[in-house]
Amino acid sequence: MSKPQPIWQHLPFHLKEDVVSYLDFKSKCSLRICSKDDQKVVDSRPITIDYFGLNLTERPVDDVHEETPAEIVLRDKNVTMSRFFTPHLATEYFIRIFKLDEKFKVNTLKIHVRNYNRHGNHSVNVGNFWADAG
Amino acid sequence: MSSTEQGTSSAAPAEPTTAPESAAAPEVPESFYYVHGKDKVVHKVSAGALQHSALIHGMISNLGYTEEQAKANPFPFENIDGDILQMVVDWCNQHKGKPTPPEDTNLPKQKEKLFDLVLAVNYLEIKELLTYCCKQVAMMVKGKSPEEIREIWMIPTDAEDEAAEKEAKKRAGKEAAGETAAAAGDAK
Known part of the structure; x- marks a missing residue:
């Protein structure tokens, strides 16, 4: 089995989920549009x-x-x-x-x-x- | 051999000097185990420090090694770099028998080292250290734009990913074709 490289892409999915749980909402949104894989990670939780x-x-x-x-x-x-x-x-x-x-x-x-106005159209x-x- | 050896039972007083101490159970000599990484450098670690690692703790419980057996058979972790294992051993020694603080600022700042540490700690099942590492990885991209995140974490775009996948498929196809041709040649 090949050893995973020490980069984000090769982290196991559950570790990525753990990392994402520490991100604020804005950073999560930024990460979400980086790639399809990252979108899956952010949307999983x-x-x-x-x-x-x-x-x-x-x-x-x-x-x-x-x-x-x-x-x-x-x-x-x-x-x-x-x-x-x-x-x-x-x-x-x-x-x-x-x-x-x-x-x-x-x-x-x-x-x-x-x-x-409580009775107005925009209430x-x-x-x-x-x-x-x- | 690791320089971070723990105090042994020989340093403990032979006879208790005060009443409360005499009431306490006699101190059991601490046992030590040995681990080595890819570089084969053996690290001596106390059983107390190794309790942080669920994986090693499980191995110790199952094997029931004596100190001599443990010395003769260090636990091999060939998939962990020596410097990373040293970091893990140091952390386990520092936090032996202590409650873990909410933050740990002694983690590596270089991203390759940090990701390596995350993988090693995940493998060794050290829950608290994994929490710190994941927080540290998250802090690397906090408040960054998508482009900055891609750069920091070396994330390829979907287009780059697809191109790499196509290239890999093409290469695999060529290799398979080559093997088939070679097999046909052998058959003749």
Whole structure:
């Protein structure tokens, strides 16, 4: 039997899984797109992140020009990622992540909704969200 | 022979001097075992230090060697480089009978050595050291971009991988064809 070379590619799958378990979410995402094999390694284990948040703020009544962007914040092993989207798109992505990947788990989930009209068209239906995500 | 030899029972006091010590069970002389890697350099390691390795511990329990037998028959680990085995032996000696700390900063920084250590530690089944090594490997690429990760861990792209696979198949096909032709020639 040939001896495995001391490089990542030749590590047994279970060792790669162990190494990946110590990576933060951002690094896991980077590794995932390196090769098909690495995608398999990253996808083989459930992903648990420390914090996942959605910040939504309603556009002020007197500002008719543009919407306040909504922010999705993700924090894992002291590494924070944040991105702005339109409120509608942000809500879509937020829910879709849980729908698409059942292995995706979050320790702390926060939804900040500021100044939104509770009866308006853009309100977030948290009840449905939990039902979908659960 | 390893320079990291443990204290033997000869150094222990012959008679207990205090009451609590006299109440304690008499100290059993520590047994030593011997291991060698690819370079055939024999390392003397105490049974206490070797307890970290589930593989060696299992071998010791099953074989029931006396000290003389152990000296005459060092455990051979031909698939482990000498310097890597030395690192493992040193770590086992340092952490003999002690609770392992949450971090270990004495691991090699060179990636080839670290990956070699991971493979050796996995083979020897040293759970705690394997945890440190895996953490250290993970830290190498923490916060890096995919391109940087590819470079650090020497990961080929899928296209490079496919090309290498095709090349290997072509080579195997040629070798098989050559062998068939040779066999046919012999038959004639």
